[in-house]
Amino acid sequence: MIEDRLSLEYRQFSLSLSSPLETADGRIESRDGFLVRVVDGDSREDGKPDDATVGYGEATPLAGWTESVSDCEAALERARESIRGSVNEALEAVERQVAARHAVSLALADLQAKREATPLYRYLGRGPMVGRVPVNATIGDGDPSETAADTREAAERGFGTCKLKVGIRSVEEDIERIRRAREATGDGVTLRADANEAWTFEEAETALDAFDEIGLSLLEQPLPAGALEGHATLRKRSNGVLIALDEGLLEHGVDAICEAGAADAVVLKPMALGGIDVARKMAVWVNELGLTPIVTTTIDGVVARTGALHLAASIPDVPACGLATAELLAEDLGRDPVLLENGAAVVPQAKGLGVDGVWEE
Incomplete structure (x- = not known):
């Protein structure tokens, strides 16, 4: 992976639940978070990848389990700014925010599995095919x-x-x-x-x-x-x-x-x-x-x-x-x-x- 070709982008989303969920931390009616993509290659002027490999990740914070939505966004911004330095710098930028780290690490793994032309589970485990x-x-x-x-x-x-x-x-x-x-x-x-x-x-x-x-x-x-x-x-x-x-x-x-x-x-x-x-x-x-x-x-x-x-x-x-x-x-x-x-x-x-x-x- 040529790290100086990498860029990271994220956008916020809100997904409504089919039915509200009552938890110890309150009532949940939607899952709010960030979709992340890491692009390896050049982009067109409109910002869309052009002949580039793209890896996707997701950060969906949950009260009582992860960081807050605002802390997650701040961590993703740090990762966006640091990823051209190195992948390790991007991961270090989100190390203490678990939902943000989930998104960045998943996007990087998806990207690398695509580059190796293998399903993600085989990239993770190097094992046999699983149906x-x-x-x-x-x-x-x-x-x-x-x-x-x-x-x-x-x-x-x-x-x-x-x-x-x-x-x-x-x-x-x-x-x-x-x-x-x-x-x-x-x-x-x-x-x-x-x-x-x-x-x-x-x-x-x-x-x-x-x-x-x-x-x-x-x-x-x-x-x-x-x-x-x-x-x-x-x-x-x-x-x-x-x-x-x-x-x-x-x-x-x-x-x-x-x-x-x-x-x-x-x-x-x-x-x-x-x-x-x-x-x-x-x-x-x-x-x-x-x-x-x-x-x-x-x-x-x-x-x-x-x-x-x-x-x-x-x-x-x-x-x-x-x-x-x-x-x-x-x-x-x-x-x-x-x-x-x-x-x-x-x-x-x-x-x-x-x-x-x-x-x-």
Whole structure:
């Protein structure tokens, strides 16, 4: 890559959600961020690439997980000014702003994979061709009857894994929801639950005992992120339900989680970790330590979402991942190149990300 030919541009976007999302940090009605492109080559007078290779990235900050939108924009401006010096200078300019770094590093990886004429996942992992990645269906916070119906519908659509949101209703009602979901699908569908830090230790104990009997596969982040020892105790208590950490991974890091014995799996969100390159290294690391990596999005646009799929495709034997999130957006940055089929995402085999047409007005 000839660095003095590189230029970086970014533009702001706002994508409405299909339905507002209630989180601990407030109500989210849209995903706001920046589309980034890195151009290797000359541009025409109108600013559009002419016989140039272009890599795309996305920075979609999320409160509680990343920097603010304004801090993200400031970091991208620093990267724009420094990229002609070197790629390393551009990455250093966004080092402390994880969403901005995600965008810059993804654009550079997309660019380099295109130059090498290989899909992004093979550029990341140097492994064999991968056609599909298993994905989970996400089941919202309906009542027990709605939960059973939604889980049955997902199973009929071919999803082999369903992740149910829990923690908003009472523990007793959540237990009933999981029970009804199991009855609706039988043993042929893997059920997971995500509590998003909602429970006290006593509530989590009650839920875990019931989930052991129902046959839940995995319970994600039942306690607040800081409760590392609490998660370790729950893991020891479990007779079959795996414990996964999401928010806890960002707070404590892999070494502390392993030392405490606090998790069987960790959730890798590339946007929150600072890029698919960082997440890829972490996936290799946790695999070596005996933990299972699960890749998810942060409800991103098509550029980041497709990047997360390529990351998952670069991980050998990756379990079902939280990548089927396009339907949560009412609009997107461009055409989605990823087909969902029988509970799996079909991985684009074009050069780089495989995402086109996102920059045009």
